[in-house]
Amino acid sequence: MSAPASIFPPTPDYVPFRAGPFRLAMGLQPLDLRDWIEPDERMIVELAEKERLLRERHHEVFAVLPEAQASSAELLTLLLDYLPQRFPALYRRDGTLFQNLATGQRWDLARTALHPLDLAGRLVQEDLCLMQREPHTGVYCLVGASVCFPTRWRIAEKMGKPLSVIHGPVPGYEEQLAATVDRYFARLKVEKPVWRTNWSILDDPTLFQPTGHGRRGYNPDITPVNAGEKLWFRMERQTLRRLPQTQDIVFTIRVYVRPLYELAQCPERAATLAAAVRALPEPMRLYKSLPPFLDALLAWLDNVAAGRQHTVSVSSVH
Numbered sequence: 001m002s003a004p005a006s007i008f009p010p011t012p013d014y015v016p017f018r019a020g021p022f023r024l025a026m027g028l029q030p031l032d033l034r035d036w037i038e039p040d041e042r043m044i045v046e047l048a049e050k051e052r053l054l055r056e057r058h059h060e061v062f063a064v065l066p067e068a069q070a071s072s073a074e075l076l077t078l079l080l081d082y083l084p085q086r087f088p089a090l091y092r093r094d095g096t097l098f099q100n101l102a103t104g105q106r107w108d109l110a111r112t113a114l115h116p117l118d119l120a121g122r123l124v125q126e127d128l129c130l131m132q133r134e135p136h137t138g139v140y141c142l143v144g145a146s147v148c149f150p151t152r153w154r155i156a157e158k159m160g161k162p163l164s165v166i167h168g169p170v171p172g173y174e175e176q177l178a179a180t181v182d183r184y185f186a187r188l189k190v191e192k193p194v195w196r197t198n199w200s201i202l203d204d205p206t207l208f209q210p211t212g213h214g215r216r217g218y219n220p221d222i223t224p225v226n227a228g229e230k231l232w233f234r235m236e237r238q239t240l241r242r243l244p245q246t247q248d249i250v251f252t253i254r255v256y257v258r259p260l261y262e263l264a265q266c267p268e269r270a271a272t273l274a275a276a277v278r279a280l281p282e283p284m285r286l287y288k289s290l291p292p293f294l295d296a297l298l299a300w301l302d303n304v305a306a307g308r309q310h311t312v313s314v315s316s317v318h
């Protein structure tokens with residue numbers, strides 16, 4: 001299956017890290033709803049990978065509680081309206097037939113047996129989570145998740161839990177962010193959606209990564225010479241919007257994985273990333289499993305920043 005690359009919007013060139021002191025922050029920016037979903041030329045590969053994961057390990061990548069039935073249907077309805085309007089070269093709706101023109105997938109909306117959140121997750125490269133206010137405590141809990149590309153977490157461990165528990169493993173979250181995020185969720189307005197980013201550096205480009213925090217030790221396979229080819233920059237572009245009818249909150253996560261050697265074309269970015277990594281507190285470095293290759297990573301970035309590393313080995317450029 002193939003489609004001309006030109007039908008896809010270009011992949012945005014995000015630079016989600018910065019030099020300067022580390023600060024655990026919400027980092028929210030206003031979202032133009034036209035940019036809610038971000039398809040790109042990886043769509044065919046990534047949606048095929050979603051289908052594979054949903055077929056082979058459905059319970060690991062999809063879960064929904066009964067109380068998310070209405071918001072799942074609301075989310076699906078929004079996507080079915082938005083996608084063909086915003087990306088007419090990629091999606092088409094004819095009555096009850098919905099098509100992804102790039103992948104060739106077709107769904108009869110009147111007949112599909114899929115849960116609405118499951119179908120919604122198959123339409124887009126984004127992973128989708130539904131958060132619902134718990135009436136007694138007022139905190140927001142995870143009530144639905146179509147998450148095929150987790151960055152080191154499992155939906156089974158988070159389902160039904162409030163935001164502060166979901167973020168339990170994140171160093172500093174409870175002390176520095178939990179109260180602010182809870183307040184933000186309580187006040188998020190339908191007409192004021194937002195987006196933010198997370199980033200990390202991993203030694204594995206696999207999209208589905210349910211584990212892997214807290215790695216110590218030393219990986220001798222990654223050196224100051226080959227770190228650009230053996231490491232990947234992984235970024236999440238996340239959006240938050242409140243659904244107008246059910247008032248539940250949709251959290252989308254779009255994962256971008258790029259080989260680190262792409263930074264070799266941009267010494268300033270390598271310098272900024274090196275500064276950002278150096279500024280990470282020790283617990284955060286461990287959370288992100290940087291220790292096994294931290295020295296090699298920094299040496300490689302410093303070389304690129306100083307203009308000493310221009311090339312990558314031919315085997316990695318495909």
Ligand code: HEM
Binds near residue numbers: 027142151168170177
């Ligand atoms: C304003 C909203 C939010 C903020 C500021 C926030 C912040 C963060 C931060 C800083 C991390 C650590 C990531 C890293 O640096 O590697 C993280 C991880 C995570 N976040 Fe959030 N987050 C938000 C919303 C959400 C929502 C709505 C969910 C719902 C599912 C969620 C689920 C997670 C999970 C599962 C992890 C990984 C936790 C683990 O390692 O077990 N986040 N978040």
